[in-house]
Amino acid sequence: MKVLIADKLESAGVEGIRALGCETIYEPAAGAEGLAAAIARHTPAVLVVRSSKVPAAALASTTGLKAIVRAGAGVDNIDVPAATAKGIAVANCPGTNSIAVAELAMAHLLACDRRLVDQTVEMRAGRWNKKEFSTGGRGLKGSTLGVIGLGAIGQAVAKRALAFEMAVVGWDKFLTEPAARALGIRWAGSDRAALLAMLPSCDAVSIHVALVPETQRMADAEFFAAMKPGATFINTSRGGVVDEPAMLEAARSKRLRLGLDVHAGQPSAPQADFSTPAATIPASVLTHHCGASTDQAQRAVADETVRIIRVFKETGRLENRVNG
Secondary structure (H helix, E strand, C coil): CEEEECCCCCHHHHHHHHHCCCEEEECCCCHHHHHHHHHHHHCCCEEEECCCCECHHHHCCCCCCCEEEECCCCCCCECHHHHHHCCCEEECCCCCCHHHHHHHHHHHHHHHHHCHHHHHHHHHCCCCCHHHHCCCCCCCCCCEEEEECCCHHHHHHHHHHHHCCCEEEEECCCCCHHHHHHCCCEEEECCHHHHHHHHHHCCEEEECCCCCHHHCCCECHHHHHHCCCCCEEEECCCHHHECHHHHHHHHHHHCCEEEECCCCCCCCCCCCCCCCHHHHCCCCEECCCCCCCCHHHHHHHHHHHHHHHHHHHHHCCCCCECCC
């Protein structure tokens, strides 16, 4: 079986796929622009990508491609309907990066509370400003965190927040109240009304949902109007789940603090010029969509990618399939 890895993957993953007896082509620089040519040149049965986009155009002339494995959780970089129309199965590696993303969400929460970025900027500019930064940090203990989406990442965030002695309230479309109680958190509910009712009680909100049509801009003007003034909003999921203009207006009018790892219109390239208006929000903490970018997470992703390909090679069954 021929496997084309058209994105960066841990060396253990590349070697693990080779060890399965697969003819393995590693072209991490293919990118969306070169993907169609790479597929045509190598005619793989399996394509592995991480963050590179897989547009419909790249799949238009494929004939032997049977499966696409996303070495990560979300599949919004893959045109899944186009793959489905071509009879190509698509799988992902859910849960493998949950610890890394949860750690970053907590880092954002702490950094927003103690204004770590603003403090660092002052120090790097040669200014000592203890007077400014001695007030305004509320502390996490005793405060309430609302977790939106209680999948693997949301549960990992809740666990860590409880360790900081925060009160945690959770909302999820599919989880049940007994399951929430088993996590040690208060259950808010599963519908839109319950979500909006939860927000006024939260000192911080962290959102962990997949980007699907139902979650597109779920954090909208109504959502931010319900948030407590001065609260912190953390997004390490996808930029598309947030109505960015509504978020920015609320951040200014209600003094919200923003911790964002994902952004509207963010570049797909690893390096590019990019400006976001969120950078103008005081005490904002902005990172480069690097939630899953730890060695631990990438090893876990690589191991799961190898496992998926091994099962597919041995049985023809694509585990973690998201289409068809």
